[in-house]
Amino acid sequence: MSTKKAKILNPKIGKRSLPYILVLPMVLMMVVFYFLLIRPQQKKEKLRIKMIDSLQKGDRVVVFAASDLMPEAMNCLGVN
Numbered sequence: 001m002s003t004k005k006a007k008i009l010n011p012k013i014g015k016r017s018l019p020y021i022l023v024l025p026m027v028l029m030m031v032v033f034y035f036l037l038i039r040p041q042q043k044k045e046k047l048r049i050k051m052i053d054s055l056q057k058g059d060r061v062v063v064f065a066a067s068d069l070m071p072e073a074m075n076c077l078g079v080n
Helices: 003-009 015-053 070-077
Strands: none
Touching: none
């Protein structure tokens, strides 16, 4: 059987299949990154926005800050 007939019968033989083989791992990596990194971050952001929108006047909010910034923030607020 000649190579021309073999390529017609099996299109994966030769250079035709190479781009698909190279692109497939990249597509799989993007799908994995989406489900492991991007989607959970979007869910957290939606929850944070929903929580901020639900705040009303008079609600108490606890703010976490770095320990070295805390004295400066306390001084700005007038707390000794």
